Amino acid sequence: MKARVKWIEGAAMLGEAGSGHAIVMDGPPDLGGRNIGVRPMEMLLMGLGGCTQFDVLLILRKARQAVTDCVVELTAERAETDPKVFTAIHVHFILTGRGLDPQRVERAIKLSAEKYCSASIMLGATATVTHDFEVRDLDAGLASVEPER
Secondary structure (H helix, E strand, O other): OOOOEEEEEEEEEEEEOOOOOOOEEEOOHOOOOOOOOEEEHHHHHHHHHHHHHHHHHHHHHOOOOOOEEEEEEEEEEEOOOOOOEEEEEEEEEEEEEEOOOOHHHHHHHHHEEEEEEEEHHHHOOOOOOEEEEEEEOOEEEEEEEOOOO
């Protein structure tokens, strides 16, 4: 895997992935940025969300679960002093579909967190990572809300 980050100006950067995709990153205005892109640490948090969502959807697809929508909401806390690593991350899944089995959803999230999601496992070395989820059944409304772990 390769990536390239080119400085544009101020605190703005263009990140280019080996896959050919690009994204603008920037710092806050008080540190010389113009607020024209996501912060690098926000990218890291979004990367965790994308990595675990990919796993969970793949696992649920293999389990023949009819997922029609999946949103992952992440919140993080950072250390107050440098290096300002993530110290706590909470991952909340909102899965929508028909007849989704909450036990299969819980299993998929656990497998992602403990076995498959490289980002989650890597960030878990410095942060406490917790997960919870909601299952929304299109035919019955909100079917299940699992408590925070």
